[in-house]
Amino acid sequence: MERRLKGFLWMGLGISLLLALFLSPFASSSPDGLEKVAEDKGFAEKAEGFSLWKCSPFPDYAISWIENEKVSTALSGLVGTLAIFFIAMGVGKLLKRSTA
Amino acid sequence: MHIPDGFLSNGINAATFVVSAGVCAYGVTRVNRHLGEKEVPLMGVTAAFIFAAQMLNFPVAGGTSGHFLGAVFCSVLMGPWASLIIMTMVLIVQCLGFADGGLTALGSNIFNMGIVGALGGHGIFLILYQLSGKRRSGFFFALAVSSWLSIVMGASAAAVELAISGTSPLKVALPAMAGVHALIGLGEAIITTTAVSLILKTRPDLVQSYAQREGLYGKAA
Numbered sequence: 001m002e003r004r005l006k007g008f009l010w011m012g013l014g015i016s017l018l019l020a021l022f023l024s025p026f027a028s029s030s031p032d033g034l035e036k037v038a039e040d041k042g043f044a045e046k047a048e049g050f051s052l053w054k055c056s057p058f059p060d061y062a063i064s065w066i067e068n069e070k071v072s073t074a075l076s077g078l079v080g081t082l083a084i085f086f087i088a089m090g091v092g093k094l095l096k097r098s099t100a
Numbered sequence: 101m102h103i104p105d106g107f108l109s110n111g112i113n114a115a116t117f118v119v120s121a122g123v124c125a126y127g128v129t130r131v132n133r134h135l136g137e138k139e140v141p142l143m144g145v146t147a148a149f150i151f152a153a154q155m156l157n158f159p160v161a162g163g164t165s166g167h168f169l170g171a172v173f174c175s176v177l178m179g180p181w182a183s184l185i186i187m188t189m190v191l192i193v194q195c196l197g198f199a200d201g202g203l204t205a206l207g208s209n210i211f212n213m214g215i216v217g218a219l220g221g222h223g224i225f226l227i228l229y230q231l232s233g234k235r236r237s238g239f240f241f242a243l244a245v246s247s248w249l250s251i252v253m254g255a256s257a258a259a260v261e262l263a264i265s266g267t268s269p270l271k272v273a274l275p276a277m278a279g280v281h282a283l284i285g286l287g288e289a290i291i292t293t294t295a296v297s298l299i300l301k302t303r304p305d306l307v308q309s310y311a312q313r314e315g316l317y318g319k320a321a
Binding site: 053076 | 165193
């Protein structure tokens, strides 16, 4: 691969990991648009007590055994960002045209 | 606007799942035709950036927060079909890994943010860009408006799903969802135009929709 592109990609990945690690713990914890509408319009409770998938390793972007909330968010974000990077690379490899 | 389990009816969940799966399957064949060696790591980095940026909720008026979606950003960078696939992967990881968005609502979330957000947003971008005479200022105007609209349209689609599911009547849900997301969409437009302009400064060839105009990709691509 051409060197400048490589540098650009490393920079992009680095920026993403830095965002996840250092900015995500300071993100607003206010309800998002849909949550706010659900609260205001009285249907928020419909989401409670029911979930089809119960095996999320990091529910609500937290690691259960880390008490410090900021560290917990930062590390789960870091793991998630790395995971999606490798998943998307893998899917990209499968999807790319065979005659390149 | 990730819909959790419990908000939507089984009918809506099933219908949007079928539509989303079908469109994604078609998207896979489209991406398969065009994705080259160079785009594989770019796909990984774009998905990673979108995932990380989606964690960064910014406050908007009235004790509400919103976050970057990145659907139009990704479409302009990688083309609409790769964007749909990337948004879908991000949504699956968020759902299964982070309990962000319900598994029963996954089809709806892919529909709202992938099909409406990425494909719909890109369609609007293309129309506005064409109308602007493909000028540089027109590119950024089209980018800002289409990324803003991608949020408002995705939220409106969610409102329609909530209404059909009997969760909240359309005349209540639609103005509420569109209204708050009109504000969140401003953040989307600012982040999208800033991020794309930074990439254009360093690697204009990586921005497909702009590179095509500049002829950097050649006619065949």
